[in-house]
Amino acid sequence: MAKELSTDECLAQVPLFKDLSKKHLQRIASLATRLDLPAGRELTTEGAIGHEFLVVLDGEVDVLIGGKVIATRGPGEFFGEISLLNHQPRTATVVAKTPVVVEVIGQREFATMLDDEPEVKNTLMSAMAQRLAEIEDAQ
Numbered sequence: 001m002a003k004e005l006s007t008d009e010c011l012a013q014v015p016l017f018k019d020l021s022k023k024h025l026q027r028i029a030s031l032a033t034r035l036d037l038p039a040g041r042e043l044t045t046e047g048a049i050g051h052e053f054l055v056v057l058d059g060e061v062d063v064l065i066g067g068k069v070i071a072t073r074g075p076g077e078f079f080g081e082i083s084l085l086n087h088q089p090r091t092a093t094v095v096a097k098t099p100v101v102v103e104v105i106g107q108r109e110f111a112t113m114l115d116d117e118p119e120v121k122n123t124l125m126s127a128m129a130q131r132l133a134e135i136e137d138a139q
Contacts, residue, residue, distance in 0.1 A: 007032055010057050014076045016123055031109035039098050046093040050083025053110045059100030064093045081124045084110050091135055
C-alpha cells in the first residue's frame, strides 16, 4: 500500500469536502479524530443524543431504523448530521458492517466547521432533508 494519506488528503476524497481548498481541508482535519473500529461496533444509537458527526474513510456501515437495515454507507459517506443540525435524538442506529476507519468531528467542532465553511453547511442541509424523506418513506 502507498503511504498513509493525511487526514486532509482523505477528506479531499469525500464528496462533501471535494470543493474545499487545501487550507480549508487542513482546518477541518484539525477538528477531526480518526478511529479504526471493528465490524459489529455500534457507532450511533437510535433515540440517543448525538454528540458527533462521522465520515467513513474505509469500510462499510449499516444504517438501521427499528432494527431494520435501511441503508449501507461506505467510503466518502457521512452520518450524524441530522442529530447535530436539528438538535434532536439520533434517527438511526449505525453499526460497522466491516472493519471501518472513520473521522469523528465532535459537536463543538462541527459547529465551528459549519461557521467556517458555508458551502459544507449547505450540502449538509440538503443531505439532511433527503435523509429525513428517506426515513419517512421507510416507516
